[in-house]
Amino acid sequence: DAGVTQSPTHLIKTRGQHVTLRCSPISGHKSVSWYQQVLGQGPQFIFQYYEKEERGRGNFPDRFSARQFPNYSSELNVNALLLGDSALYLCASSLDPMGGYTFGSGTRLTVV
Amino acid sequence: SQQGEEDPQALSIQEGENATMNCSYKTSINNLQWYRQNSGRGLVHLILIRSNEREKHSGRLRVTLDTSKKSSSLLITASRAADTASYFCATDAGGAQKLVFGQGTRLTINP
Numbered sequence: 001d002a003g004v005t006q007s008p009t010h011l012i013k014t015r016g017q018h019v020t021l022r023c024s025p026i027s028g029h030k031s032v033s034w035y036q037q038v039l040g041q042g043p044q045f046i047f048q049y050y051e052k053e054e055r056g057r058g059n060f061p062d063r064f065s066a067r068q069f070p071n072y073s074s075e076l077n078v079n080a081l082l083l084g085d086s087a088l089y090l091c092a093s094s095l096d097p098m099g100g101y102t103f104g105s106g107t108r109l110t111v112v
Numbered sequence: 113s114q115q116g117e118e119d120p121q122a123l124s125i126q127e128g129e130n131a132t133m134n135c136s137y138k139t140s141i142n143n144l145q146w147y148r149q150n151s152g153r154g155l156v157h158l159i160l161i162r163s164n165e166r167e168k169h170s171g172r173l174r175v176t177l178d179t180s181k182k183s184s185s186l187l188i189t190a191s192r193a194a195d196t197a198s199y200f201c202a203t204d205a206g207g208a209q210k211l212v213f214g215q216g217t218r219l220t221i222n223p
Contacts, residue, residue: 041215
C-alpha cells in the first residue's frame with residue numbers, strides 16, 4: 001500500500017502569490033489533516049477534513065483554505081503569500097479522526 | 113499555543129545507552145501519541161497511549177502516561193545511530209479533532 005503522498009516536494013514562491021499543495025491519503029483513509037511546521041518548532045494544526053467536510057480549523061488566517069475531494073484526496077490553498085508562510089506543510093491521514101495518523105513527507109514551501 | 117512540552121529540548125547519548133524523553137500537557141486528553149521526525153521530513157507514528165492506559169510497549173520503545181500529573185515519558189532502550197531524530201509528543205487536546213504538538217526533543221546518538 002502506498003503511504004500518504006504529497007506534491008510537490010519543494011516549492012519556491014514570491015510574496016503575494018498563491019500556492020496549492022496536494023495530498024493523497026492512504027487508501028481507505030477518510031480523514032485528512034494539514035499541519036504547518038516552521039523550522040525548529042512542532043507542527044501546528046491547520047485543517048481537518050473527514051468525509052469531505054471540514055471538521056476542524058486551527059488558528060490560521062482566511063488566506064488558508066482547503067478542501068477534500070470525493071476520492072478523499074485534499075488540497076491546501078494559501079493566498080497572498082507572506083515570508084512567514086515559509087514552512088514544511090504536512091498532510092496526515094487516518095482511518096479514524098481520533099486515532100493515530102500517518103504523515104506524508106511534506107511540501108517544503110519557501111516564500112521569497 | 114503548544115499543548116505538549118517536551119523535556120529536554122536536546123539529548124545526546126552514546127550508542128547502546130537508554131534515552132528518556134518527557135512530555136507535559138495542560139488539558140485533559142483522550143490519547144497521547146509519540147512521533148519521530150528525521151531531518152525535517154515527515155513524521156513517523158511511534159505509539160499511541162489512551163488515557164485509561166498507564167504503560168505501553170512497542171519493540172525498544174516504552175511509553176508511560178500519568179494523567180494525574182499530565183505527563184508522559186518515552187524510553188528508547190539500547191539506542192542505535194538510526195534513532196537520531198526529533199521526537200514529538202502530541203495530544204488530542206481534550207477531544208478536539210486535531211493533534212497538538214510540543215516543540216520536540218532533538219535526540220543524537222553518538223557512535
